[in-house]
Amino acid sequence: MRRLRPTRFALLVAVVATLALLCCGGTVSAILVGGLGEEDKSNTFSAFGCGQGDPIDENADMPSISDYGPQQIRNAAIIINVGRELQLPPRAWVVAVATAMQESRLSNLGHLGSANDHDSLGLFQQRPSAGWGTPAQVQDPIYASRKFYEKLQTVKGWERMSLTKAAQRVQRSAYPNAYAKHELIATEIVNKLANGAANAVGSSLAMVCAASGQIAASGWTAPVKAVVGSGFRTPQRPTHQGVDLIIGRYTPIAAVNSGTVSIVKCDDDRRGRRSCNVDGFPGKGGCGWMVEIVHAGSVMTRYCHMVQKPFVEVGQDVAAGAIIGRVGTSGNSSGPHLHFEVHMNNDRTSRGAVDPVDWMRKQGAPLGGEQ
Known part of the structure; x- marks a missing residue:
């Protein structure tokens, strides 16, 4: 001792x-x-830090996290990288990853035939007929992530909302309460890919660990x-x-x-x-x-x-x-x-x-x- x-x-x-x-x-x-x-x-704090400064290498070998395989985690890395490029705080990354978990299980969905929800495609099931882009665009994970974040930024006060409310304001899903159940695993994914970014103050770009009284990502x-x-x-x-x-x-x-x-x-x-x-x-x-x-x-x-x-x-x-x-x-x-x-x-x-x-x-x- x-x-x-x-x-x-x-x-x-x-x-x-x-x-x-x-x-x-x-x-x-x-x-x-x-x-x-x-x-x-x-x-005593965590095995992680409070945020990674450099982009995630999307070509690197990806881990399996929970029941999500390497390709799904690679898509999560793309979502996080786009959020960082847009200079959005880590809370946005958690919201976006959890949303894609609900919409596609982090898989880049093509047309599902009779099982398809209208013309919903890609990581976020974005619909070309609703103005999200062409079928090819919404099946591009970078484009789809950018469009999600751009819409999220139009939601006033999204940083202070519950994850499910923020996601629903963007997605307008028929299942508005479905996103919340993914928050814990989305947090784990963001932490593992971005050096504990979900431990950082959620509304800040500084990647400073959340202290008492501050809300983490x-x-x-x-x-x-x-x-x-x-x-x-x-x-x-x-x-x-x-x-x-x-x-x-x-x-x-x-x-x-x-x-x-x-x-x-x-x-x-x-x-x-x-x-x-x-x-x-x-x-x-x-x-x-x-x-x-x-x-x-x-x-x-x-x-x-x-x-x-x-x-x-x-x-x-x-x-x-x-x-x-x-x-x-x-x-x-x-x-x-x-x-x-x-x-x-x-x-x-x-x-x-x-x-x-x-x-x-x-x-x-x-x-x-x-x-």
Whole structure:
């Protein structure tokens, strides 16, 4: 085990001392992501960087990613290269790749005969009869990608939209909600081909890693900028299904990704009393004022211990970064903090829970101020 330098040891002691409080009725288990030297963080963010400056070599051997083969990934590389040439930020690349995944599975479609959707052709199923170009043009991946991006740029505010809304404004599909399910794999493809570009700030050409409060090209952002206190399923708290983000009362809480609010409630006392507008205490039970949001890819996030009734309602669509409530200490809590959980397959139980620190890092939106 490597020995910490004296200055780092002092910093570690100081932060732990600052966190000497109980969260959610348990003891602190400090993860301390961020705050140390670069060599300490070299393996904590991602295996990728935050964007490749040079174009991707489309003639190089391409990997298979998920269930997409080398030729399909080569088409994704073309889409990314055209976006870069047009000086569009990496969020546009993720949107374009996900759209082509839905329309053609990243394959350059010719005429499909009786199975064809009108005269739809190419990576994006663009229709010559609708003015997208000649049949030969829309079957040219470079031309088709350029036309997609040009139309995307006419959509006001596309950078702040959910991926499915931005894609639908361009495509006008009969299945407007179909694009969202491809966002996670599109993010993976962009990251692998362009050195982690989906980890960069999505609306910037600078290819700077997204920090807390910024939305990555993946579409994800941190809920608050705060130190991670009690961790996910630690030895001290094996049933702790999320992490506690230590931050002051009334701090705004952001939705970490676009999605639909599925639960808003006062989950305060397992004996049936509902008193979320007062401070909680260890052992009281419940999440206090809480929100759950369902995102693309059947991912669900949970936000607990808010100080007052949340600002959103069940069924409401929210964008990444939208303020959904404020930090408090209601429910089973002994100090102001945000308890944050991530669940897979829309499974609200402990079976669906995953480590939020690991998950958010992979989305380019690390917790705890990590860069």
